[in-house]
Amino acid sequence: MNQTIEPPQAEADSPWMSRAAPALQWFVLLAVSAALIGTLELAGVPAALLIGPMLGGIAMGVSGATARVPLPAFSVAQGIIGCLIASSVSADIFPLLYVHWPPIMGAVLATLAASSFLGWLISRWRILPGTTALWGSTPGAAAAMVLMAGAFGADQRLVAVMQYLRVIIISVSASLVASLWVDTTQMSRPDIVWFPVPDALGLTTTLGVAILGSQLGRLLRLPSPFFLGSMILGMLLHLGIGLDFDLPQWLLGMSYALIGWHIGLGFTRPVLHHAMRALPQMIGSIAALLIFCGALGWLMSRTLGIDPMTAYLATSPGAMETIAIIAAATHNVDMSFVMALQTARFLLVLLVGPPLARFFARTVAA
Template sequence: MYLRGLVPGRRAVLALAIGAVSGWLAALAGMPLPWMLGPMIGNTLAAILSLPIRGPDRLRPLVIPVIGVMLGSAMTPEMFDAAGRYATSFALLLPFLGVTAFVSYAIYRRVGRYDPVTAFFSAMPGGLNDMLILGGAAGGNEKRIALAHAARVLLVILFVVLFYGYALDVSSTEVARGTAASALTPLDWALLAGAAIAGVPLGRALRLPAPQITGPMALSGALHLAGLVTVAPPGFLIVIAQVVIGTVIGCRFIGVSARQIGRDLSLGALSSVAMIAVAVGFAALLTAITGLPLSLSFLGYSPGGLTEMSLLALAMGQDVAYVSVLHLVRIMLVIFAAQPVFKATRRKDQSGTKAPRSGS
């Protein structure tokens, strides 16, 4: 009965088919995060056109741990070598994240009039998957959170490409941090699968935020740091996970008008421009202090995706390890700090609103 409940219905199958084709076309076009943004865009258009689709929501909990294991696979001993060589970059990272989040949050709250939960997780400079999961769990509007981060990733890539004159050279078979299935040993399969399966209850036991992703990420990271496994999950599983998640996101726009989607995307563009401006400022400060090239400093602080910024660093002949480590640390900081910070600020707001009443 349980397995039968996981089999998608006809509407969900149609949505997944649209997602797969859209992802393939996005990969051919060289779009960043093609297997995520492609299905999201394709199914958003299908929703606007009132096609008979439905999100494969029951498959989502099965694929989220795959993303967590993928993120954890980037935790290698080389990270600590880079951390020692670029201490100043990491020292400025926390204030950079604070300023970036504050500016973006102000835009979503004051200009967009988003509710506090949606504004907070839309403003966080984390990954689309991570913030969508955390924001949805906190009661935020997943449609708006998804559009905010999709706009940010696309605009950051566009800015870097136009400003530096480089283009991503990504083939249609490029998979973010994926490994060919044939390259995995039986032990690799067992350890990665174990991290995905055992990571979720571990995350819940440790009371981690969004345990479906942070638990597998932590367990996978521990396995990679210990050297027990040195590869990422199979590329085809990462593609499937992204297609499912992107399809679910796109289907959330069923019944939403094109005008509303356009408004949210415009607001996301405004926020992205502000975040890029903050990143340029901190990159210039870092360059003045350390003498690092401005292009490298900006790639490290840019509010784009880990994979996309790493690919750009490779295309530009920059230090890929530095860019990758800095973005991985940023993502980890945002994932583990977002929920506690949100709860703390909410408690402060609530206490601030109650105080005047007690004195009246």
């Protein structure tokens, strides 16, 4: 009697990369990311060290890769970026915020209102359930929004898709705008020294602040604890006692790559399939928010007299860490102003997000 033996369905249907050894997955990820970084660098795109690994991670994630950035490495990477932001903040920004707080707070509130309205429309039209669209549309640290969404009954998978899709679209668009807006022929680009003479004390201090700040952020239960914890501690030390951080290019490059991989590898095939039906509406809402924030940036540039690129990045709807990396990689941008507005908006989201979610849940259910 002939008997047909069928292969296991799960094994046959599983993406090919999921069956590869972890070492092979990381080798392919490194190779793909290096090729993308080289291409973006040749094209003159800022933040290529972030966007290249991010795109490489997406390609691997949808191919079924199971590799993930270890949490300790990811926490230190965010801590290093927090130190980078802390070192760029000067006391000169506070008088500016004091003098111009009405337009700055107006821009923050307008961005929050626009994102909330778009989220309400998507929920009202039953494109996404409950408060999922609200948390997915809210600008801020993507990981923090995903975690907060779970506490309010939203579908974390769809929130993650919306948040990270916005991160990618805004990262690429902001980088392209930076490369097109800034006249690179009129500026002298310093030669990048990847491996300078090591400053053992400075490097140890920087790593110490990144690690200690990350752990303090977790103990204090801050949202996006690794980034915010190290940034707050770094700012206190930098502004309080004048501490300078040693941030060699190789350390920043590794941190950018780890963050990019973390974002990209989150795009697994099941998550994308789950959100595919709502993808056009998601992209439309992201585009609308991007245009709205771009108009706010233009208005702020005209009213405050700051350069257009600084205003554009300051009003760009996050994620905060990604905008920080792009701003750091773009010449002649006022990093302090960008991060002041981004941080103010993020903190406001943390304050009003929970009650706003409850209100929207009652409104949509009505």
